[in-house]
Amino acid sequence: MANGILIVDDAAFMRMMIKDVLTKNGMEVVGEAENGAIAVEKFKELNPELTIMDITMPEMDGIEAVKTIKGIDPNAKIIMCSAMGQQSMVIEAIQAGAKDFIVKPFQAERVLEAVKKVIG
Template structure:
């Protein structure tokens, strides 16, 4: 069963990689955003079942965007992405309401496992 996912990352190749992993595993990507501000707008517009969001982005970072999205929809499901060594930010993101996090570079199995867990 396809579920709508919004991908948020300032790097287009990262969005492309995540989208590729998801679509090959039967998930539907309903939108993409390159920063937190756009992510919040797209969330309101698309109402996706899941958001996969980078932490470090220009204009509005992922943590701030999680807080904004959670204030709009307390039941929103968000998975954070971070590079190695950002543990403090990951903890902050989880406290802000993120369900899980995946570390870059992505392992395909880990991405799918996190998505399935968040949607179950």
């Protein structure tokens, strides 16, 4: 894996859970961010191969962060992650440029499936 994965979620335990699933499956996590604003800065700094992004966060939400990151790098690969029942946000995230979507609470297999689908 070229530049690894950036995990963005305002909940530290969610970042830890996602990181755990990825690292146990031989993937490298290069950074973490707790909101969209920090995610944009980390994206510029780390140039990750993939970003896994929560939607609902303080300061800058995931959808705004996706739009900003896509403005920096139109080829950025982003998977959104959010709780049940946010279908309208899912559609907005995909329209903003997200490649896939994981619903919380997630299964490890679903996270891996999405990652493999997006980065091959």
